[in-house]
Amino acid sequence: MSLIRNLMKTPEGAAGIGILSLLVLVALFAPVLSPGDPLRIAGAPLLPPFTDPTFPLGTDRLGRDVLAGIVHGTRTSLVVGLAAALAAIAIGLCVGLAAGFAGGLVDEALMRVVDAFQIVPGFLLALAFVSVIGASAPIVVLAIALGAWPNPARLTRAQVLSIRERDYVASARVIGMHPAEIAFREILPNALPPVLALSAIIVAAAILTEAALSFLGLGDPNAVTWGSMIAEGRNILRSSPSLSIFPGIALVVTVVGVYLFSEGLTKALADRRADA
Template identity: 75%
Template sequence: MNFVARFMRSPEGVIGAVVLIGLVLVALAAPLLFPRDPLAIVGQPMLEPFADWALPLGTDRLGRNVLAELVHGARASLLVGIAAALAAMAIGASVGTIAGFAGGFVDEALMRVVDAFQTVPGFLLALAFVSVIGASMPIVVLAIALGAWTGPARLARAEVLSIRERDYVDWARVIGMHPLEIAFREILPNALPPVLALSAVIVAGAILTEAALSFLGLGDPNIVTWGSMIAEGRAVLRSAPFLSIVPGIALVVTVLGVYLFGEGLAEALSRRRVRS
């Protein structure tokens, strides 16, 4: 049974995949659906939802289209989540592979670095990093990745420790392959599946962290994000709660979809490992 068939046997994974596919399609279609700047003023301020069908979700305090902000915010949230997860997985898998394969002093030194990063909560690390360096999308992605790479590093190291003594690794040493080539070409691909199962958790955490940073005013001010939309609606929460509720629902649905997809991915990968 191939991976897709195993994944389709997971109801939660299918639901998560459907949610994520829908969000990705909406994010990709954002420039077509709303080609204008989502921060542009298009109507009277504080227009309630469905009062004007040209602005189905109404307008915010400045008269900006809430639906346009919501759709463009999906692009920012998914971009930050996926980019931060890729960066964290790349850093963590590389560090974990080197530590597990090299062993000895190198392993000890790298694991102490991992311990040092794990002593600081990821959100506080991202908050401090963005506060010092400045708020921009690449900086936010890097800040989130710095707080999320330790999990993949430990998992990759554990997998490498169980793989490095196998026969095909000894054969690679016998034929004279360079140690780094053995580690990243022969061992890492076989150690990746459990690490990849962790990616959904990192994506969900990255989306929430970005929203929290934007809510605190530490996101990129030139990009619409769901966190900044929630913060914008906070000042008029009593009179116009929809300004915070709408992006809040979008954030919950996205994180829930990512978690469900991650559950299906982990289940499919575990079935593969059991069969192998």
């Protein structure tokens, strides 16, 4: 609870929580706010925005409701971003914890694997993976996670190397605690806060990567996404720029909200360590 209070005290944290809370509510209540399939043809094509109360943001070339697409796209972006971030952090924590705690040849081998993944830009890795395996929501999540886990792994390893020599860890060894128990009960909880601060950046990057893949036609074809909506509008950008502008604004607001939350969380964690 103290962490939440410290987070709300920072302007960035309060603004980030406000934006993300609104997005989460939109994602949760998308079927209520916009019932039915957002990909269905709902009206006349290319209705301008703010001209028909039935379609406040207009329709696209096929007559699909733009507002419905943005509302349901919020769910897709948040689910993919959070799932990819959780997968990347889980992999990174396990690899970083094993490398830092075991040391020696295990550390060297795991860090070389991390180096190999970091050589390839995350987006190019995701692009190649989805192109080969095929486009679907689980594949996109896995592809994004494969490019995002090295940074949490390196950060976790650095934290573990610092923590494993502390007195309370030595005391746990002396009393005969199992190494795995020491790693997960004594070291991991103290190495976790910096990784959690990094997780918000991973979520933002995952949302942008998913949008870029969808823009290139490599997203889930059965789900409406902001990237696919932007791609749909680029062909008629001169005559109907709103088709790309509105989902672009939604994407920018989401990434800014995640960034502000990350900044606030970093400051809150620093204040918590200072209080301790």
